[in-house]
Amino acid sequence: xxxxxxxxxxxxxxxxxxxxxxxxxxxxxxxxxxxxxxxxxxxxxxxxxxxxxxxxxxxxxxxxxxxxxxxxxxxxxxxxxxxxxxxxxxxxxxxxxxxxxxxxxxxxxx
Amino acid sequence: xxxxxxxxxxxxxxxxxxxxxxxxxxxxxxxxxxxxxxxxxxxxxxxxxxxxxxxxxxxxxxxxxxxxxxxxxxxxxxxxxxxxxxxxxxxxxxxxxxxxxxxxxxxxxxxxxx
Numbered sequence: 476x477x478x479x480x481x482x483x484x485x486x487x488x489x490x491x492x493x494x495x496x497x498x499x500x501x502x503x504x505x506x507x508x509x510x511x512x513x514x515x516x517x518x519x520x521x522x523x524x525x526x527x528x529x530x531x532x533x534x535x536x537x538x539x540x541x542x543x544x545x546x547x548x549x550x551x552x553x554x555x556x557x558x559x560x561x562x563x564x565x566x567x568x569x570x571x572x573x574x575x576x577x578x579x580x581x582x583x584x585x
Numbered sequence: 586x587x588x589x590x591x592x593x594x595x596x597x598x599x600x601x602x603x604x605x606x607x608x609x610x611x612x613x614x615x616x617x618x619x620x621x622x623x624x625x626x627x628x629x630x631x632x633x634x635x636x637x638x639x640x641x642x643x644x645x646x647x648x649x650x651x652x653x654x655x656x657x658x659x660x661x662x663x664x665x666x667x668x669x670x671x672x673x674x675x676x677x678x679x680x681x682x683x684x685x686x687x688x689x690x691x692x693x694x695x696x697x698x699x
Contacts, residue, residue, distance in 0.1 A: 518589070518675050518690025519628065562628065572641070575628040 477502045479565055479576035487582045488553055496548040496579045498563035507566040508546050510539050512559045513578070519562055522548075553583045588612050589691035591676050597697045598666055606661045606694045608676030616640070617659035618688065619651060620675040628675070634659050666698045 479500045488494055498508070507526045511519035523532045525541040532539050536557065538549045548561055560578040567574070589610045598604055610617060618641075619631040632651045633641035639651070648664045659676060676691040 516693070518677070518693050519688075520690070521687045524687075560626065564628075572643075573630055578626050 477565075477567065477574055479563065479574050481561075481563060481576040481579050483579060484577070485580040485582070487584060488550075490554060490583055490585050491552045493549070493551045493553070495550070496561055496581070498546040498548070498576055499544060500546075500563075500565045500574075500576075501544075502565045502567055502574065504567050505565055508541055509564040509566065509573070510537075510546070510548055511562040511564065513562055514559050522561075550581070553581075555583045555585050557581065558583045589676055589678055589689050591674075591691040591694050593694060594692065595695050595697075597699065599699055600666055600668060602666050603662070603664045604666060604696070605663070606674055606676075606696070608659050608661070608691060610657055610676075610678040610689070610691075612678055612680070612689060613657075614678040614680045614689075615656055616679045617653065617656070618677040618679075619659065619661050620677060620690075622673045622675060622693070624672070632659075632661075663696075666696075668698050671696055671698045 482497045507524050509524050510522040513519045523539040528543045530541050536551050540547045560580045562578045564573050564575040592607045616635045618633045620628050621631055622628045631643055631645050634653045636656050637653045650662045653659045673693045673695050675693045677688040679688045
């Protein structure tokens with residue numbers, strides 16, 4: 476069965492304390508993996524799309540990487556404004572189906 | 586200017602009622618989506634329309650019926666509302682009809698069924 480899991484469920488960091496979020500997936504026929512950021516009471520905001528193992532993408536303090544079974548979102552020297560829920564989603568080959576993970580709630584403390 | 590807008594933002598209603606949620610995008614995109622986010626924050630795609638044509642129709646009760654009068658609008662009508670329908674519903678849009686394209690989400694409609 477197709478599945479997307481994320482860990483940890485919640486993460487508290489001090490400002491400037493770098494860390495990584497994990498997205499693990501068991502999906503047949505992966506075509507891509509997405510990362511989104513969601514602030515409370517708002518819709519998800521697109522961050523990255525990764526297509527193949529070994530690919531990396533960066534945006535400000537965020538860097539996303541992809542292997543054959545998981546993706547990492549590295550946060551370097553986070554700031555309080557990086558506090559949000561980070562969602563990953565996998566895109567299956569068949570039927571253009573996108574499966575979201577449950578998210579990691581990140582809190583960055585000043 | 587809001588790119589993807591939804592109305593209403595909050596909707597509280599009784600079981601058995603019929604309700605609609607409206608979505609409009611001013612980005613000129615060809616594809617629009619409806620997602621449901623449950624209390625555990627799982628986001629699940631419900632429908633996808635490309636140029637007013639239904640593309641994705643996940644396993645959703647037939648009480649849910651999307652309607653796309655034009656490619657800038659995708660409304661969601663729900664009949665005979667049930668307690669389990671309580672969730673946040675997000676509309677989204679993307680360009681060119683490909684799921685890989687960046688999807689822009691609306692602010693969500695929080696539906697509470699009493």
